[in-house]
Each structure stands twice: as C-alpha cells, then as structure tokens.
Amino acid sequence: MGEHMISIDEFKKVEMRVGEIKSAEPVEGSEKLLRLRVDFGDEERQVISGIKKHVDPASIVGKKFAFATNLEPRDIMGLQRLSFLVAVGGAAETPFAILEAPAAQPGARVR
Amino acid sequence: MGEHMISIDEFKKVEMRVGEIKSAEPVEGSEKLLRLRVDFGDEERQVISGIKKHVDPASIVGKKFAFATNLEPRDIMGLQRLSFLVAVGGAAETPFAILEAPAAQPGARVR
Numbered sequence: 001m002g003e004h005m006i007s008i009d010e011f012k013k014v015e016m017r018v019g020e021i022k023s024a025e026p027v028e029g030s031e032k033l034l035r036l037r038v039d040f041g042d043e044e045r046q047v048i049s050g051i052k053k054h055v056d057p058a059s060i061v062g063k064k065f066a067f068a069t070n071l072e073p074r075d076i077m078g079l080q081r082l083s084f085l086v087a088v089g090g091a092a093e094t095p096f097a098i099l100e101a102p103a104a105q106p107g108a109r110v111r
Numbered sequence: 112m113g114e115h116m117i118s119i120d121e122f123k124k125v126e127m128r129v130g131e132i133k134s135a136e137p138v139e140g141s142e143k144l145l146r147l148r149v150d151f152g153d154e155e156r157q158v159i160s161g162i163k164k165h166v167d168p169a170s171i172v173g174k175k176f177a178f179a180t181n182l183e184p185r186d187i188m189g190l191q192r193l194s195f196l197v198a199v200g201g202a203a204e205t206p207f208a209i210l211e212a213p214a215a216q217p218g219a220r221v222r
Contacts, residue, residue, distance in 0.1 A: 001151060002194075003181070004181060005182070007182075008182060008183070011125055013117050015117075017199075043112055066177070066210050069113050071118075072117070082113070084122075088215050088220060088221050095215060095216055097212045098212075103207075105205050105206055
C-alpha cells in the first residue's frame with residue numbers, strides 16, 4: 001500500500017465530484033455497459049460505465065456517487081465518456097462497491 | 112467543471128482505498144482534528160483528519176470510507192498523517208459528506 005508516493009499537488013489535479021444518477025439504461029449490444037445520465041449541479045453529463053454485471057440499473061437511480069470529472073474524453077462503443085464512475089472491487093475475491101455520498105450536494109468537489 | 116483535463120495515467124497515480132474506522136477520538140488541543148485508527152485490510156494506519164466539527168466521532172466507528180493512501184506523509188500537530196480521508200463540502204453552502212463504501216472490503220482499491 002502506498003508504494004508510489006505523490007504530492008498533494010498531484011492529488012489535486014484529479015477532479016472528483018458527486019453526481020446524482022438521473023437515469024441508467026443498458027447500452028445496446030454490450031454485456032457490460034450502462035449509459036448513465038448524471039446531474040452535477042450546474043451540468044448534466046452522459047457517463048458510460050462498465051458496471052452492468054454488478055448493479056441493477058433501477059437501484060442506482062436517484063443515488064449520489066463519486067465521479068472523476070476531468071479525465072480526457074474517450075469514446076466507448078461510439079458513445080462519448082466525459083466522466084468516470086469511481087468504484088472498488090469487482091474482481092474474484094473483492095466485492096464490487098461504488099463510492100456513495102448520500103448527504104452530499106450534486107457537483108460538490110472531493111478534496 | 113473539468114477545466115484542467117488529465118490522462119488516465121495521472122488519475123491512476125492517486126491510490127485511493129477503502130478503510131474501516133476502528134476508533135475516532137479528538138486530538139488534544141485542537142478544535143478541528145480527529146485521530147482515527149483505520150483498518151486497510153493488510154495494514155492499520157493512523158489518520159489525522161480535520162472533520163471534528165462535522166461528525167460525531169462515535170457515529171463513524173465501524174464505517175467504511177474512501178482514503179487517499181499514497182500522499183507524502185505530513186506531520187500535523189506532531190502526529191504523522193500517512194493517509195487522507197476523502198470528503199466533499201464543509202464550506203458555507205455545501206453540506207459536508209464523506210465518501211462511503213458500506214459494501215466494500217477494507218483495502219479495496221478505487222479505480
């Protein structure tokens with residue numbers, strides 16, 4: 001743990017914000033992907049996330065999770081991903097979990 | 112939002128893990144600081160965090176939160192901080208919230 005130390009400035013380069021899931025639906029032709037519509041307070045974004053095997057889409061609507069919001073955009077199956085849902089686990093022995101912030105305000109920045 | 116884009120490699124430099132709070136107590140002589148003992152699965156760490164005004168220490172014991180675990184160590188009031196509790200808000204208009212991972216395993220890495 002903590003093999004490669006970083007400075008506080010490197011940590012601050014990563015912008016993470018709380019987003020509220022407005023809708024979640026399967027991406028056609030994919031076994032892994034969900035297309036999320038996410039409210040960040042002053043902006044709504046589409047997020048494509050490989051969590052379909054781990055969650056029931058209906059169960060995450062209305063919930064507030066952590067997202068990385070300044071990663072270079074990337075196209076996934078022709079859909080643009082502007083933000084990235086932050087999660088842990090999902091491998092064989094580690095249970096999957098999303099980082100939740102039930103009491104937070106959409107758009108609030110992680111620090 | 113997302114003014115300064117970063118690469119996925121820059122994102123991956125930040126090591127964040129889930130830790131379970133084993134104990135939380137006020138730091139003597141400080142109005143802001145709590146001294147936390149945190150279980151990261153293979154390792155237990157002391158975390159000094161300025162959250163005293165926002166939470167009741169007893170209410171966070173046993174809970175699992177996100178921590179940045181590879182920031183350069185820093186001394187705060189003579190106590191070494193090896194990891195950093197990740198949170199949002201706490202300013203005037205934004206409610207304070209910690210990133211929770213109730214279903215996660217201590218030590219699980221955020222990705």
